[in-house]
Amino acid sequence: MIKFHHLCLSILLLIFCVSTASAQTDGLGFCSHEAIPDKRTGLALGADRPLCFTGSFELSFEVSFTPRQKNYFGYVVRLIQNEERNIDILYDYDPKFGDKHFRVIIGDSYSGISFSIPDLGVSDAWHKIRLNFDAGQGVLTVTRDQESFREKLAFPASSCYRVFFGANDYKTFRNADVPPMQIRNVRAGENGVTRHVWQLNEEDGAVAADSLGRRAGTAVNPVWIRKMHRNWQPLQRVTLNGPTSVAFNQEEGILYLVTRDSLFSYHLLSNKIVPAAYTTGEQNLHNAYQSVYNPRTREIYTFSLDLKRIGRLKVDSLAWNRQLDPPDRSSGYGHFNKYLQGDSLLYTFNGYGFFQYRSDIYSTAVPLAPGSHPDSAGSTITPRYLAAAGADTNGLYLIGGYGNASGKQVLNPKNLYDLQYFDAHQHTFKKLYELKKDTEEFVFANSLVIRPAEQAYFGLIFPKHKFNSALQMIKGSLQEPVFEAVGNKIPFEFQDVDAYADLFYSAAAKRFVAVTLYSPDDHSNTTVNIYSLYDPPFPAEGPLAARPGIGKNWLLAIAVLTVLLLLGAILSRVIRKEIIPGDTNALSADVSAADFAAEPPRKSAIYLFGDFQVFDAGGTDITKLFTPLIRELFLIILLYTVKWERGISAEKLKEQLWFDKSPDSARNNLAVNIAKLKNILDKVGFCEISKDTRYWKIKTGDQLYIDYMAYLPGTKQTGKPTRQELIALAGIIRRGSFLPTGEYEWLDPFKAEIPHDITERFLQYAGSTEIKEDPNFLIRLADYLYAFDMVNEDVMRLKCKALIHLGKHSLAHATFENFVREYHKLYGENYLPDFQQTIS
Incomplete structure (x- = not known):
């Protein structure tokens, strides 16, 4: 049983975490x-x-x-x-x-x-x-x-x-x-x-x-x-020659990708990338250099940390003012922060290279010329990199990072969580607070989006100790050391100085823009991923990194919590044997699980219901071998093979996965990733990829278990399903809905038909079965179906009647109340029949 005071605490936290955003988020x-x-x-x-x-x-x-x-x-x-x-x-x-x-x-x-x-x-x-x-x-x-x-x-x-x-x-x-x-x-x-x-x-x-x-x-x-507003949308994925840096034109919603030979302009509103070669020939870029856009002069500045290597690119004429020199030791520090103060000064902060962390501040006047002026204010903060910076009208907020006081990598570096404010007029740092957290350690992507009117910031965080990492956007307070996670996660391959991530905001499109760069080894090419999320962003699903503070309402919060706890103590004595309304999962101990006890195969098995999961021939979970691209490639070939038998053509694959690339590049990408997929499937066993005529297919042996293939035969049967057939179906769907985290447009038709089919089969069986014959079985099936449709009236009604038949009136009423809440959340309206009308 859920402790009543825990429930009260959860409700209280929710009260203080309601978003105040008023922007339209439906349609x-x-x-x-x-x-x-x-x-x-x-x-x-x-x-x-x-x-x-x-x-x-x-x-x-x-x-x-x-x-x-x-x-x-x-x-x-x-x-x-x-x-x-x-x-x-x-x-x-x-x-x-x-x-x-x-x-x-x-x-x-x-x-x-x-x-x-x-x-x-x-x-x-x-x-x-x-x-x-x-x-x-x-x-x-x-x-x-x-x-x-x-x-x-x-x-x-x-x-x-x-x-x-x-x-x-x-x-x-x-x-x-x-x-x-x-x-x-x-x-x-x-x-x-x-x-x-x-x-x-x-x-x-x-x-x-x-x-x-x-x-x-x-x-x-x-x-x-x-x-x-909840899911970051992948907009573009391109691979560019050589090192790449990014700059953002906030007024027009244009992301610039600066490469050695061309400027790539990505227009957010049209979702198009326009390449244009420099009129002055190739530029000598380096992986440690960064860029920033000046809207007044319509120029992009590309520069090193110490500002001794700096060039100006005119966006309209595509002409550089000079060739950049190769970096020396002082110029080779990466992951630094930058700040363009109006139209007068360019600043750089922090950085990492040669096993050292920096806290230096450099500045140079605009219009730019090579050379810089070190700033003594840098000595007052801890040397670091992987911090985030965001400007307001008077200075710069700087948060987090990784480093230590000595600046030496060998002397026990650690994650930093301080929020500092750099006053550009006084040239001083002021520590505002130390961020509170109760999650795994994290660092920041390069930039913050500052909202002065809300006294809030938005930033991207991620764990630096993982290669297959993920970016999570947070909304934090500029006044209190609290934050909350918003939006879902973005996949991010992090490999120290070979990877980079940044965050921007387009007021014209009312969207956040996240960009990741990955340029491994010799930096001969850079993979760029661009994502967007609508403003206001919705809270993240699942546990949040931390919750906004109660602030000035703390006395009221304590008083309310005290009353709730006292009320909970009294009620718990009265209803000790009852189940708290809404805790419908508490039924599991009372329902016989004999029909559902068989464990699914764990050798040579592929699961698409619930979390995507793959086991090799020895029973080892090898899901992590499927990168996001390999996973999508595998799923589209598998589903097209299973559903329509013939598979999918190479042309269709290139259209779905590499629509933004030239025919030659798309063909090369397909060949490379098919080879990677073949190696993984060899480990699975009884599963191989082949090409018959123009179509790629997945061939499987009888020893391979795929839950989707086990599910499909039932869709072709006519008439009322038997109890044994529903037991088999329950064994499949108890893991959850079909590929719930698969956000691919081509997948929508597959996902749309499954909930309807499963619900119809359940209702056909229930409609011809007396509730008193099998109440526990109907309840367990209803619980599984909630993963597919939380507001199906027929399923809810049957579950309530089955619970009443078992004498669990309180739980039946809790099931109804939970349905009413979900119904209102989904439709914005009250569910009109009351409990008695529903069960009559």
Whole structure:
């Protein structure tokens, strides 16, 4: 039983950790002209079974448009009435309508309705659009915010509609022209009564839930906005020649990759990388050098720690002012921090090289010239590297790192957690606090994003003692030594001076940008990974690194906690034998596990349900051998082989995994990674990769166990499943949902169909089985199904009835209350039936 005071403490912590962010975090984003037609987004409502209404029909939704796009042409929404007539809202560029770019199309003709949306292309504000089909008066009314437009149009008394936002592939009404937009809060009703609501607040999958009815929509290539606030999205992965440094143009949202022969400009809003060769020939770069962008002069400065090697690259002309010299000992220190103070001074701090940590500060005037001035303020802080720095208007915040007072690597270096403030006017450091932590040791990526209005910072942390490491963003206070983890983790291959990570923020795109560099051995090439996360970032799932402090409310917190603890002590005597509401997992000790006791194979086994896991022929877990890229390559070939037997073509593989590379580079990457995958599969045993004609396939022997292959035969059976078949299914799904951490677009169709199939099989069995015959079995299956669908009413109802049959009324009520909380969290509405109505 969970201790009541522990539960109270958890609730109390949650109260003080609620985010105050007010930005919109729901909706469906649409891949537009930046993607190939097959990858553009569509939302279908009523595609399988149309939405039928009698009398007046109304459809409303909210829409916003991505700013600064070159092309907004496309279908916002298309309604197909009675399989005969299309009614569209379309963004068009026909000049005869002036600035009224939005048209209403009826069939194959313009209607008399056209309108504009203020600040389109400048603002990402949301606008409400409502279409009202008045069959009685024969009038179509289109309302944009508070402005309405009417047109006479005959309607049948009863009509059925299929509704498509963006792209669709429905019969002769298909289209692939999609404006760069976001949609949310779609509502449909008749005669003034709302019948369906699709809030579009999902985080994953291809299903758009209907919070009022049972008419879920289907999304193709969805970009769930809520997910973008929790999960870092991998945007680009490129391999560039030689050492590479990064600089960020915050005003325009452009990440610059500075290489020996070219400047690569990555535009965040368009997700495109544009290479451009220098007009002055190759530059002599070094792995220890860093870069920064000056928006006033539109120049990129590339420099060494001591600023004796420094060059200026004009972004517009792509001309360097001078050739950089090869570094000497004083210039060869890496992982230092930098700070461009307005348009007057460039500073560098800290660094590591030659088995020494530095605390030096160098500065030089802008416009730049080789040479620098050491600053005595550097001697007041501990020598370090792998610290993070972020500026405000008067100076620089510097946090964390790794080093020691002597600066010598051999004399017991350690992780540092102090937050220092460098006053650029007084040239002094002031220690603000020592960071509190209760996690494994960590260091920082190079930069902080400072939010002066919130008195907060954002930074990336990671453990330096691991090669296969991961970056975790944290939000910390500038006033108190507390922080919390936000967003999910980013894979990061860390190998000291061969690796680098940085964090930036684009106000134009309202996104954080993370970039990692990996340039091993001789630094002949650098692998660059670019990720983004929408602002505000959601708290990380799972245990947080630390929680924000209670601050000025500490007296209130202690008082509330004391009351809760006293209340818990009293209640625990009264309900000692009961289970605390919400602790539905406590049932496990009471339910017979005999049917589920068989251990899954651990030799030559591959698991896709729950955590991805692979065991070799000897039973050793070799999952760690699958790097993120190798894992995705293996999964896409395996699933295409198992699902469709023929496998996947090399062209499709290159399109999915190396779409950003030239044909030759993509072919080379495929060949190299196929070879790596073959070596790993040799260890698994009874599993090999082969190429038949144009298709790559995974061939397996009978001795190899793959849980997905064990799951598939049940999907082809008709009729009610037997108890033994459900036992076999439970043995598979008890590990968890299907590839829950697999965030690949191509995987969505696989993941979308499994929850529906598993739930249907369970309900078929339960519908033909008396609860009194097998209550424990039904309860255990219901618990497994919650990993796939936390808010399935039928599953919840059956579990509650089974618990009541066993006499566990308190636990049945706790199960219902837990469902109600999850339902409200998902749909933003209260679940209307009460407990008695649910179980009756």
